[in-house]
Amino acid sequence: MVADSQTISAVNQEYKYGFVSDIESETAPPGLSEHIIRFISAKKNEPQWLLDWRLKAYRHWLTMVEPTWAAVHYEPVDYQAISYYSAPKQKKEAPKSLDEIDPELLRTYEKLGIPLREQERLSGIAVDAVFDSVSVATTFKGKLAEMGIVFCSFSEAVQHHPDLVRKYLGSVVPHTDNFFAALNSAVFSDGSFCYIPKGVRCPMELSTYFRINTANTGQFERTLIVAEAGSYVSYLEGCTAPMRDENQLHAAVVELIALDDAEIKYSTVQNWYPGDKDGKGGIYNFVTKRGACRGARSKISWTQVETGSAITWKYPSCLLQGENSVGEFYSVAITNNRQQADTGTKMIHIGKNTRSTIISKGISAGFGQNTYRGMVKVLPAAHGARNYTQCDSLLIGDHCGAHTVPYIEVGNVTSKVEHEASTSKIGEDQLFYCAQRGLSMEDSVSLIVNGFCKQVLKELPMEFAVEAQKLLGLSLEGSVG
Amino acid sequence: MRMLEIRNLHVSVGGKEILRGINLEVARGEVHAIMGPNGSGKSTLGYVLAGRTGYEVTQGEVYFDGENLLEMSVEERACRGVFLAFQYPVEIPGVGNMYFLKAALNAQRKFRGEPEVDAMQFLKLVKKQLKALKMDEVFLQRAVNVGFSGGEKKRNEILHMSVLQPKLALLDETDSGLDIDALQIVSEGVNALRSEDRAMVLVTHYQRLLNYITPDKVHVLAKGRIVHEGGKDLALELEKSGYAGLGIDDTETDRGASHAR
Ligand SMILES: Nc1ncnc2c1ncn2[C@@H]1O[C@H](COP(=O)(O)OP(=O)(O)OP(=O)(O)O)[C@@H](O)[C@H]1O
Ligand SMILES: [Mg+2]
Numbered sequence: 001m002v003a004d005s006q007t008i009s010a011v012n013q014e015y016k017y018g019f020v021s022d023i024e025s026e027t028a029p030p031g032l033s034e035h036i037i038r039f040i041s042a043k044k045n046e047p048q049w050l051l052d053w054r055l056k057a058y059r060h061w062l063t064m065v066e067p068t069w070a071a072v073h074y075e076p077v078d079y080q081a082i083s084y085y086s087a088p089k090q091k092k093e094a095p096k097s098l099d100e101i102d103p104e105l106l107r108t109y110e111k112l113g114i115p116l117r118e119q120e121r122l123s124g125i126a127v128d129a130v131f132d133s134v135s136v137a138t139t140f141k142g143k144l145a146e147m148g149i150v151f152c153s154f155s156e157a158v159q160h161h162p163d164l165v166r167k168y169l170g171s172v173v174p175h176t177d178n179f180f181a182a183l184n185s186a187v188f189s190d191g192s193f194c195y196i197p198k199g200v201r202c203p204m205e206l207s208t209y210f211r212i213n214t215a216n217t218g219q220f221e222r223t224l225i226v227a228e229a230g231s232y233v234s235y236l237e238g239c240t241a242p243m244r245d246e247n248q249l250h251a252a253v254v255e256l257i258a259l260d261d262a263e264i265k266y267s268t269v270q271n272w273y274p275g276d277k278d279g280k281g282g283i284y285n286f287v288t289k290r291g292a293c294r295g296a297r298s299k300i301s302w303t304q305v306e307t308g309s310a311i312t313w314k315y316p317s318c319l320l321q322g323e324n325s326v327g328e329f330y331s332v333a334i335t336n337n338r339q340q341a342d343t344g345t346k347m348i349h350i351g352k353n354t355r356s357t358i359i360s361k362g363i364s365a366g367f368g369q370n371t372y373r374g375m376v377k378v379l380p381a382a383h384g385a386r387n388y389t390q391c392d393s394l395l396i397g398d399h400c401g402a403h404t405v406p407y408i409e410v411g412n413v414t415s416k417v418e419h420e421a422s423t424s425k426i427g428e429d430q431l432f433y434c435a436q437r438g439l440s441m442e443d444s445v446s447l448i449v450n451g452f453c454k455q456v457l458k459e460l461p462m463e464f465a466v467e468a469q470k471l472l473g474l475s476l477e478g479s480v481g
Numbered sequence: 482m483r484m485l486e487i488r489n490l491h492v493s494v495g496g497k498e499i500l501r502g503i504n505l506e507v508a509r510g511e512v513h514a515i516m517g518p519n520g521s522g523k524s525t526l527g528y529v530l531a532g533r534t535g536y537e538v539t540q541g542e543v544y545f546d547g548e549n550l551l552e553m554s555v556e557e558r559a560c561r562g563v564f565l566a567f568q569y570p571v572e573i574p575g576v577g578n579m580y581f582l583k584a585a586l587n588a589q590r591k592f593r594g595e596p597e598v599d600a601m602q603f604l605k606l607v608k609k610q611l612k613a614l615k616m617d618e619v620f621l622q623r624a625v626n627v628g629f630s631g632g633e634k635k636r637n638e639i640l641h642m643s644v645l646q647p648k649l650a651l652l653d654e655t656d657s658g659l660d661i662d663a664l665q666i667v668s669e670g671v672n673a674l675r676s677e678d679r680a681m682v683l684v685t686h687y688q689r690l691l692n693y694i695t696p697d698k699v700h701v702l703a704k705g706r707i708v709h710e711g712g713k714d715l716a717l718e719l720e721k722s723g724y725a726g727l728g729i730d731d732t733e734t735d736r737g738a739s740h741a742r
Pocket of ligand 1: 494499519521525
């Protein structure tokens with residue numbers, strides 16, 4: 001990985017994805033009810049079992065209360081004021097080719113740096129683009145299908161691979177799991193589905209690009225990735241939203257399943273709109289991500305760079321069921337201005353000799369509050385389990401905060417859990433040294449921060465790593481000096 | 482024209498006056514040495530010329546290449562060609578030395594309106610300097626100064642200088658902590674940079690450095706003032722008879738002096 005040999009340019013600009021696209025869309029009236037759920041399900045022409053599943057989730061959600069244990073503060077969300085479905089109008093129900101997609105939509109993705117036309121894309125990445133509630137295009141489908149790989153929108157998977165969806169949906173994150181997961185299960189509108197058959201190594205990065213456009217809509221996507229025995233896939237997720245004064249809710253669920261010897265690498269660069277300097281607007285990112293290492297020697301690796309969102313509530317986790325399975329979590333979370341992040345992971349060691357690694361880098365600037373919350377739980381039967389956790393915080397300025405909340409439970413004596421934590425400030429001597437060599441304050445901060453995050457950034461696929469480096473610089477714009 | 486002109490410079494740190502009326506002129510092409518007891522203010526002079534915050538100029542003027550240096554930001558000074566080799570080089574974890582140096586060079590080139598150098602050009606350039614300093618290529622990939630030995634850090638400062646090619650180089654005890662071979666290599670590096678349109682100020686405690694680099698002038702700093710000036714022989718004299726031999730009170734500071742009383 002040579003990401004650090006690329007130029008970091010902390011360009012002087014604000015959130016650059018804050019534009020709104022003028023696209024005619026079909027949006028459901030605000031409010032949540034069984035009626036709306038039936039409407040969504042009907043729109044998607046879903047089978048009865050799925051509607052039943054949604055309704056079950058909805059009824060359960062009604063009995064739940066929003067969690068308050070996270071170290072984040074926000075005005076209560078009015079779930080009846082949100083629209084639960086918004087889709088750009090298409091000429092036909094499902095576009096067969098990009099020519100049938102609204103040109104304005106294609107332009108939107110081009111503006112975001114995600115051209116959907118295959119010949120314009122780097123050949124190494126296949127993209128599924130999700131706009132508001134629905135998937136609008138998936139590239140390189142044909143090429144992948146030749147290898148038996150399924151990569152499509154969730155809605156399409158329900159139509160064409162109902163057995164796979166039914167078998168795995170909710171098997172890692174049940175509809176009862178938590179408040180936001182239950183909500184998502186009831187109203188999710190689309191997302192990505194990915195299936196890698198036995199022994200197949202997916203030859204390109206698979207990627208989903210999420211875009212919230214319409215005002216007052218929530219985005220509730222669902223991603224399901226199944227890696228059969230001996231397969232490998234690297235999956236990327238990116239996201240942006242327009243700048244709006246109102247907060248918008250994003251409550252996604254991601255489920256990963258890795259069977260014997262399979263490996264799933266899941267990377268996220270989260271750049272939802274963070275709100276303005278005073279904390280007005282921005283996305284509430286309340287996301288449940290969990291992977292099950294079902295098979296022996298399977299491996300799931302989460303890498304996340306969280307820079308956007310007004311509030312982040314997110315704990316990508318691993319259930320290490322298979323013997324000798326491996327879970328990894330690499331995270332960079334930045335909070336600047338009034339942003340709040342409560343993020344971390346859960347590593348649940350169930351099988352023998354399971355191993356997990358957690359590397360978390362929290363950066364707080366401005367009035368940002370950053371909490372690492374992580375659980376390492378070793379069940380009694382998980383003999384010989386190993387965990388290594390390293391949790392570093394970097395503070396920029398005197399008004400921000402960093403907090404570390406580790407929960408460690410070890411149920412046997414043959415396991416070993418290590419936890420290291422540090423908190424540091426960007427040193428005046430470091431900034432002076434950089435400046436003495438000719439670097440501007442912004443470049444210096446960007447450099448030092450990127451150095452601080454290097455352990456995590458090097459886990460990202462190349463193209464994303466460069467993007468992430470730039471993003472770190474941008475997110476911290478104006479935080480020093 | 483003088484490259485550096487310091488007139489009656491008074492500097493306080495944390496409300497305490499450290500430099501108490503420095504006058505110093507360094508012409509283009511000249512190499513000056515500054516010697517003086519511990520705590521006399523040598524590093525302070527380097528920092529204030531480089532523009533470090535917390536070093537308050539209460540009186541006096543500094544001109545660099547005819548322009549008012551004290552009005553410029555730290556990075557502007559650097560980009561205009563003021564280089565400070567630190568007595569204690571700073572560690573920057575996770576940032577590769579080569580990457581750092583390339584970013585610095587390009588920031589300076591950009592400031593001067595010159596095109597940036599690309600990765601290939603830079604690699605060629607830096608490898609040449611590395612070889613001249615007999616440094617291993619691993620120092621390019623390692624994080625800036627992290628885990629470098631004392632001597633390696635000093636050599637790395639000279640590497641930075643060789644790549645950045647400053648107009649005015651201030652070397653703060655770059656010879657301290659170097660073994661004999663390293664001292665010679667570093668001296669060669671410094672000598673290679675000596676030129677008609679470059680000036681250098683070496684802060685040192687040891688006359689042995691001056692065996693390798695012949696200074697045009699030697700100044701002795703004590704308690705924030707230049708108390709002696711001379712040619713290269715002054716250093717020899719100092720070595721022989723110490724500061725006391727020259728009638729210089731080498732008690733570290735006023736505070737130190739009163740403590741001793
Ligand atoms: N931040 C500071 N606060 C208070 N005093 C300071 C500070 N920085 C420097 N000093 C004092 O200023 C005086 C001069 O320090 P300086 O580092 O310039 O000395 P020096 O001549 O470089 O000494 P040495 O030969 O030991 O490197 C010392 O007495 C030192 O303690
Ligand atoms: Mg000193």
